[in-house]
Amino acid sequence: MAKFHPDLHVLTEFTAGTLPLAQSACVSLHLTYCAKCQEITEAQTAMAANLFEDLEPANVSDSQLDIVMSRLDEDAPLTYPKTPRDDASSTPAVLQRLMHGDFSDLTWKKITSALRISYLSTGDPYYEFALYHIKAGGVIPEHTHRGSEMTLVLEGGFSDSEGTYHAGDFLFRESGDVHSPAALAHEDCICLAVLDAPLKFTRLRHRWMNPFLQLKAS
Amino acid sequence: MSVVTKKPGDEVANLEFGRRTDEWSQCLRTIAKHRDRSAFARFFKQFAPLIKAFALSGSTLSANHADELVQEVMLKVWQKADGFNPDKASASTWVYTIARNCRTDLYRRLQKFDTPLSADDVSLDQDGEEPAAMLHQRRMRDRIHAMMNTLPADQAHILAKVYMEGKSHSEVASELDLPLGTVKSRVRLAIQKLQIQMED
Numbered sequence: 001m002a003k004f005h006p007d008l009h010v011l012t013e014f015t016a017g018t019l020p021l022a023q024s025a026c027v028s029l030h031l032t033y034c035a036k037c038q039e040i041t042e043a044q045t046a047m048a049a050n051l052f053e054d055l056e057p058a059n060v061s062d063s064q065l066d067i068v069m070s071r072l073d074e075d076a077p078l079t080y081p082k083t084p085r086d087d088a089s090s091t092p093a094v095l096q097r098l099m100h101g102d103f104s105d106l107t108w109k110k111i112t113s114a115l116r117i118s119y120l121s122t123g124d125p126y127y128e129f130a131l132y133h134i135k136a137g138g139v140i141p142e143h144t145h146r147g148s149e150m151t152l153v154l155e156g157g158f159s160d161s162e163g164t165y166h167a168g169d170f171l172f173r174e175s176g177d178v179h180s181p182a183a184l185a186h187e188d189c190i191c192l193a194v195l196d197a198p199l200k201f202t203r204l205r206h207r208w209m210n211p212f213l214q215l216k217a218s
Numbered sequence: 219m220s221v222v223t224k225k226p227g228d229e230v231a232n233l234e235f236g237r238r239t240d241e242w243s244q245c246l247r248t249i250a251k252h253r254d255r256s257a258f259a260r261f262f263k264q265f266a267p268l269i270k271a272f273a274l275s276g277s278t279l280s281a282n283h284a285d286e287l288v289q290e291v292m293l294k295v296w297q298k299a300d301g302f303n304p305d306k307a308s309a310s311t312w313v314y315t316i317a318r319n320c321r322t323d324l325y326r327r328l329q330k331f332d333t334p335l336s337a338d339d340v341s342l343d344q345d346g347e348e349p350a351a352m353l354h355q356r357r358m359r360d361r362i363h364a365m366m367n368t369l370p371a372d373q374a375h376i377l378a379k380v381y382m383e384g385k386s387h388s389e390v391a392s393e394l395d396l397p398l399g400t401v402k403s404r405v406r407l408a409i410q411k412l413q414i415q416m417e418d
Contacts, residue, residue, distance in 0.1 A: 012380060012405055013386060017319065017322040021326065021340075027340075047377070050310075051378050052314040052382065055268050055382065068288075069259070074293070076297035097335070
């Protein structure tokens, strides 16, 4: 069970459909781990539906009804049921879709001896959506963020000065936070990070890498 | 803080709501089971004006796009009616969810996003729940409705901007010329009431 959750405002914008695409994919992945946040978003949706019912009805001409009636025989688009995530170890469907397979099918770019990154394409031009693989016990060099960073732990866990995070835990850090996360000692950690600006290593010996960390949003 | 008082019309309103909900749930079932076009036309007359209002309340859509959205949502109603589960959601929640996702997808199409994900892919699945959870949800739904009727106007106004107009908290803040913190706290107050309802 996840212990760290999106705050109410993130969940609100998620249910309202206004959260940027890459961030909403990240929140929806958290929901596959978290019954509590699922329940909150369901209640928010029911609340929104009440507002919807109370809207001042707009004028819809009869020709609109005719058009829709004449299209009822069109073939429905193909749909596939979402794979239920009853097995806690299975990869959530949205992620499988974006990865075109599993973690092993990805191209991992080596950043340090402990850190590899794989960039996935969500189609969101403003946010980078990347998987981080941190080796057991490995540390990501101290860095800060020029923008916001959403993180979701997918496998294993990591810790930083503020806590220890396990699969399903969700973190949202604003720009300017300096941290140096380390994977737990006995298990590799895979997490998802959604950024709107590249991270920036702060220590002199790692700064040379900063130019190689341009935002890869797409 | 405003004091929540029971207004004389409340019971009547809830009764009315329950009846109305059942009528449209029933109508959806008829559409699904019998592919009944006259039931669909009735459903259209009830919901198309709300869908169009929803489309237009998100400020950036033209009247043409709003009509396009009405068509798209109503076609989905016809195509997906089979998946509607009245124990899981009310008819209006079900339609609202489709409309919201279609509007989000339309915005992204208009911004020329090239994405493998639709809003449906990242929104909660509305099917498949165990009976206990469904009972809980039905109770919660009634409570949420009652709660919405007692919401102070300033909170309701902001919720409408967030959910119907699809504005971010900071957009609402600048539009109403309020500090971001005030907008956030009004949203928080409203949703905390909701959570109290959920925990009962």
